[in-house]
Amino acid sequence: MAAEGVEKTSEDASSSGKVCTRFDLEKETELRFEVEAGEAADQVEMELLTGMAEVFGSELNRNKKYTFGPGSKIAVFTWQGCSVNLYGKPEVAYVSKDTPMLLYLNTHAALEQMRKQAERENERGPRVMVVGPADVGKSTVCRLLLSYAVRVGRRPTLVELDVGQSGVSVPGTVSALCIERPADVEEGFSVQAPLVYHFGSTTPGTNIKLYNKLTSCLAEVFSQRCEVNRKASVGGCIINTCGWVKGSGYQALVHCASTFQVDVVLVLDHERLYxxxxxxxxxxxRVVLLPKSGGVV
Structure with missing residues (x-):
């Protein structure tokens, strides 16, 4: 849906040296913008003026400018309505009412109920695997669910199995990271003391046996940690996977679900895989089919 309530303020533009565009968002809508890619591309700044909003589960501070570099794809969501300024010239910027955020919030709420039950019955918390083809927003859904969990006092673990674009270490690795605070709006999660295994390729098919072995190693270490750390056990884990969902790639997903003893699988935008x-x-x-969002990356 096209942007509504957009106005340009030359006064702001002159003070910052950048064109300023204001967006007034109604409740449960989302401002999506992309920063042009390339070394010569300019950064875009974003500022929350009024109301409350979040970026992929991380709350925004009012009157603070956030800077996003070339190639960034950002979605600013508000539950109650807000006003946002963009400084600079994004490649595209629009407001959308068509967002699956309510479904994602309901997913978080269901996982939180599982954690509360785990606390009461002295069991382990949910182990969740997020799957789907490339470019449906698996990493973003993981980030959102992890940030929501931390905001209610949990200590979940991010398991990163996407060797093509690791969010924890360098590409060509698999890793696990205990999440203790919501992701930074600009930088993502704080990467301190992750467990990282070197795979050596950005494609699992290069050596699928090694890939599955490293997945098993991560699962074993995570289970050992849960035995001695109650918060980690109750917090569970969110597993981000590769976009390879056919043949050996599909078998790798089944292997991951087995070795991590997964309770919930979230399938993004792929009915056949579901x-x-x-x-x-x-x-x-529990296998759940969720839609992707136009604002996720």
Whole structure:
């Protein structure tokens, strides 16, 4: 949907040296903007003026300018309505009412109920695997669910199995990271003392046996940590996977679900994959089909 309530303020533009565009967002809408890619591209700044808003689960501070570099794709969501300024010239910027954020929030709420039950019954918290083809926003959904969990006092673990674009270490690795605070709006999660295994390629198919072995190693270390750390056990984990969902890639997903003893699988925007996992995973694993968002990356 096209942007509504957009106005340009030359006064702000002159003070910052950049063109300023104001967006007035209604409740449960999302401002999506992309920064042009390339070394010569300019940064874009964003400032929350009124109301409350968040970026992928991380709350924005009012009257603070956030800077996003070339290639950034950002979605500013508000539950109650807000006003936002953009400084600079994004490649595209628009407001959308078509957003799955309510579904993502409901998913978080369901996971939180599982954590509360784990606390009461002295069991382990939910282990969640996020799957789907490339470019449907798996990393963003992981970030959002992790940030929401931390905001209610949990200590979940991010398991990063996407060797093509690791959010924890360098590409070509698999890793695990205990999350203790919401992701920084600009920089993402604080990467302190992660567990990282070197795979050596950005494509799992280069050596699928090694990839599955490293997945098993991460699962073993995570389970050992849960045995001695109650908060980590209750917090559970969110597993980000590769976009390879056919053939050996699909078998790697099934292997991951088995070795991590996954309770919940979130399938983004791929009905066939959803049905295949429903067929092949144990009946106690909850497989949920979720839509992707136009604002996720």
């Amino acid at each position: 049905n295949e996992l429903k067929r092949d995973l144990p009946h106690f694993v």
